Amino acid sequence: xxxxxxxxxxxxxxxxxxxxxxxxxxxxxxxxxxxxxxxxxxxxxxxxxxxxxxxxxxxxxxxxxxxxxxxxxxxxxxxxxxxxxxxxxxxxxxxxxxxxxxxxxxxxxxxxxxxxxxxxxxxxxxxxxxxxxxxxxxxxxxxxxxxxxxxxxxxxxxxxxxxxxxxxxxxxxxxxxxxxxxxxx
Amino acid sequence: xxxxxxxxxxxxxxxxxxxxxxxxxxxxxxxxxxxxxxxxxxxxxxxxxxxxxxxxxxxxxxxxxxxxxxxxxxxxxxxxxxxxxxxxxxxxxxxxxxxxxxxxxxxxxxxxxxxxxxxxxxxxxxxxxxxxxxxxxxxxxxxxxxxxxxxxxxxxxxxxxxxxxxxxxxxxxxxxxxxxxxxxxxxxxxxxxxxxxxxxxxxxxxxxxxxxxxxxxxxxxxxxxxxxxxxxxxxxxxxxxxxxxxxxxxxxxxxxxxxxxxxxxxxxxxxxxxxxxxxxxxxxxxxxxxxxxxxxxxxxxxxxxxx
Numbered sequence: 001x002x003x004x005x006x007x008x009x010x011x012x013x014x015x016x017x018x019x020x021x022x023x024x025x026x027x028x029x030x031x032x033x034x035x036x037x038x039x040x041x042x043x044x045x046x047x048x049x050x051x052x053x054x055x056x057x058x059x060x061x062x063x064x065x066x067x068x069x070x071x072x073x074x075x076x077x078x079x080x081x082x083x084x085x086x087x088x089x090x091x092x093x094x095x096x097x098x099x100x101x102x103x104x105x106x107x108x109x110x111x112x113x114x115x116x117x118x119x120x121x122x123x124x125x126x127x128x129x130x131x132x133x134x135x136x137x138x139x140x141x142x143x144x145x146x147x148x149x150x151x152x153x154x155x156x157x158x159x160x161x162x163x164x165x166x167x168x169x170x171x172x173x174x175x176x177x178x179x180x181x182x183x184x185x
Numbered sequence: 186x187x188x189x190x191x192x193x194x195x196x197x198x199x200x201x202x203x204x205x206x207x208x209x210x211x212x213x214x215x216x217x218x219x220x221x222x223x224x225x226x227x228x229x230x231x232x233x234x235x236x237x238x239x240x241x242x243x244x245x246x247x248x249x250x251x252x253x254x255x256x257x258x259x260x261x262x263x264x265x266x267x268x269x270x271x272x273x274x275x276x277x278x279x280x281x282x283x284x285x286x287x288x289x290x291x292x293x294x295x296x297x298x299x300x301x302x303x304x305x306x307x308x309x310x311x312x313x314x315x316x317x318x319x320x321x322x323x324x325x326x327x328x329x330x331x332x333x334x335x336x337x338x339x340x341x342x343x344x345x346x347x348x349x350x351x352x353x354x355x356x357x358x359x360x361x362x363x364x365x366x367x368x369x370x371x372x373x374x375x376x377x378x379x380x381x382x383x384x385x386x387x388x389x390x391x392x393x394x395x396x397x398x399x400x401x402x403x404x405x406x407x408x409x410x411x412x413x414x415x416x417x418x419x420x421x422x423x424x425x426x427x428x429x430x431x432x433x434x435x436x437x438x439x440x441x442x443x444x445x446x447x448x449x450x451x452x453x454x455x456x457x458x459x460x461x462x463x464x465x466x467x468x469x470x471x472x473x474x475x476x477x478x479x480x481x482x483x484x485x486x487x488x489x490x491x492x
Contacts, residue, residue, distance in 0.1 A: 014296040015309050018289045019316045025285060026324060040332070043278055044285040046324035048445070049406065051332040052340040056347045059376045073378035091278035119380045123388045125371045131381050161375060162334070163343040163389065165396055170343075172375045172385045 037175070038091045057161045058089045062100075064109060064138060065153040074109060076139040089158075097156045097178045105150040105185030107143060111136035123169070150185040208469045216461050217297065217306050221256045223454050223475065224294055225249060228265060230479075231447030233272040233284060241268035262295035283448035286317065290451060314458035315417055318432070321452070322414030329407045342399035346391060347372060353486035354442035360395050362490060409435055422463065429467045432456045436474050441481050449478045 022044075029045035032038035040047030041054050063071040077085065081103045088096035115134040119127045144150070156178045163170045193201075211219075228242040245265055248255045255261050269288045273280050290313075297309045329335045345355050346368035356362055367390045374380045374387060409431060416428035432452065440449035457471040 011300055011305070014299065015312050017296065018292050018313060019320070022285070022289050022317070022320060026320075029282075030328075038278060040328060042280060042282065044280075044282060045328065046282055046321050047328040047332075048282050048325070048448075049340065049443070050325065050328040050335055052334040052343050054344075056344065061376075061378050063378075075378065087276075087279045096278075116379050118378070121374055121380050121382050121387075123383065123386060125374050125382075125387060127380075128383075135378060159375070161372070163339050165338050165342050165391075165399070168389050168391050170372065170375070170387050170389050172382075 032091070036091070036093060039089075042090050052163065053160075055086055055089045058092065059159050059161070060085060060089065060097075061157040061159065062104070063155045063157075065155055067152070071155065072111065072136050072138050074104065074138045076137075077104075078107070078140055081140075092158050092176070094178055097158070098180060098184065101154045101156065101178075101180040102185055104154060105144075107140040109138045110141040112139050113137055150182050152182060154180040154185065156180070204469065207472060208465050211457075211461065211468045211472060212465050214461075215303075216310065216458065217303065218256070219461070220310060220454060220458055221262075221294060223450075223457070224290060225256060227287065227447065227450050227454070228291075231287075231450060233269050233280075233287075235272040235276070238268045238272050241265060257298060259295055259298035262291060262298055266291040266295045281445070281448075283445060283451065286321065287447060287451050289313075289317065290454070310458050314455040315420070318428075318452070318455050318459070319414050319417045322410040322417075326407055326411035326414060329410070335403060335407070338396065338399040338403045340399075341402045342391065342395055345395050345399060346389060350444055350486070351442065353489040355395065355398075356489055358394070358398050360392060360398070364390065364392055364395065406439075417459075425459065426464060426467070429456060429460050429464060433467070433470055433474060437477060440478055441485075444481075446478050446482060449481075450475065453478065 025044035026046065029038065029040075029043040029047070032043060033040050033045065033047065037053075039053050039055075039058075040051050041049075062074045064074060065071050081100065084100045084103050088100050113136075115136055117130040118133045118135060120129040120131050122128050157174055158176045158178065159172050160175050161170055161172050225245060228238075229246055232238050232242050241264060245255075245261060248261070266288070269291050273285065273288050293309065293313045297306045300306050300309065332340070334340050345351050345360065346365045349365070349369070352362050352365050355365060371387050371389055374382055375385075413428050413431045413435060416424045416431065419425075433456070436449050436453055436456075440446055453471050453474045456474075457468055460468040460471060
């Protein structure tokens with residue numbers, strides 16, 4: 001069924017309005033994926049299953065850095081923090097990780113148990129020694145009192161996993177480290 | 186000429202009658218109404234995950250149930266579209282790509298109902314259904330072919346191991362669940378701050394079968410999507426018919442292992458839109474595809490993994 005040229009009016013533009021928007025959004029998604037690491041699975045492109053860059057290939061290591069520069073990893077997150085973290089991994093820019101950092105800064109954190117040695121593992125995942133470093137297991141301990149200031153820096157390391165199917169080796173690369181000062185949190 | 190009397194089994198006769206009844210039903214339905222109802226159903230069963238859209242969708246359903254003609258109102262679709270737009274804008278980088286497609290379709294229905302003349306309403310649906318099917322499949326194929334991690338088979342192989350949603354499918358193609366389990370445990374060593382792999386590298390205990398399956402999935406998926414998109418570009422009866430057969434094949438085979446049911450549903454809506462007038466039998470098969478997508482949500486993964 002065609003609209004004859006003589007009957008074109010402003011309503012005819014409705015036919016192409018949404019396709020134009022879709023193309024613009026998709027173009028933006030491709031740009032952000034290429035230059036700002038937006039995952040191809042989100043954001044309005046058509047890149048689902050088009051690449052290995054979903055949250056399965058991305059992860060973070062988050063550290064509280066005290067005044068002496070000692071780093072302790074945060075390993076337990078509340079459900080909200082874990083959700084914010086997963087969202088940030090879709091589009092790993094500073095602003096999104098700042099939201100995660102602020103959510104972390106709303107809680108008190110305490111070490112659980114004794115320090116643990118950081119194990120050195122070989123290609124097969126077997127422990128072959130230690131790195132000499134030992135870290136606490138840091139977990140949330142309630143909401144911080146209002147007005148109480150966060151005293152430490154927060155470091156969020158953003159890592160990416162790649163897999164070589166020919167060698168069956170997975171390799172991880174530190175893509176970026178985001179440092180957040182206490183006053184930002 | 187005498188006809189040879191053939192006695193078909195009664196179940197086959199009943200099946201043929203039911204199939205013909207379905208074809209007749211789909212032909213009798215008004216295109217705009219049918220697509221509206223199927224889209225409203227999608228609003229309820231595959232909604233945008235936000236309280237605003239849940240409430241808006243529930244109210245829309247209530248309104249439709251007490252006043253069915255509401256589904257022909259542009260305002261009805263405008264409210265749904267606006268709620269969906271708000272959700273997508275607020276969460277734009279966390280929203281799956283197929284939700285954008287759903288958003289666009291809601292706006293198309295809104296614009297469709299702004300036009301009073303039924304031929305124009307059908308025109309807007311037909312033009313946009315064809316555009317978006319071409320766009321979805323050609324853009325998807327382009328992004329796949331442009332991606333080194335896709336072309337090498339890395340994506341599918343890694344996800345067969347690392348994504349637990351594929352463990353049951355992997356088992357069906359002969360990859361024991363202990364393989365992805367072992368791989369996921371190995372990958373956890375990367376994520377743990379208490380372990381440091383040498384050179385940040387680990388060997389994953391994969392299998393040749395997974396490698397082969399990944400390569401087959403990689404090229405099957407990309408080729409099928411490219412073919413569907415290209416066939417729909419020509420707007421010829423023969424190529425459209427081929428495109429519909431391939432699209433139905435895509436829907437029936439993809440959304441069993443890949444639990445992105447909303448995507449399958451919206452593709453089926455668009456396919457039905459294009460097929461309804463010219464290919465009534467194919468249109469009836471799209472209706473069966475909707476039922477299949479619903480059944481794909483059965484907990485078959487748990488059943489397979491439990492055996």
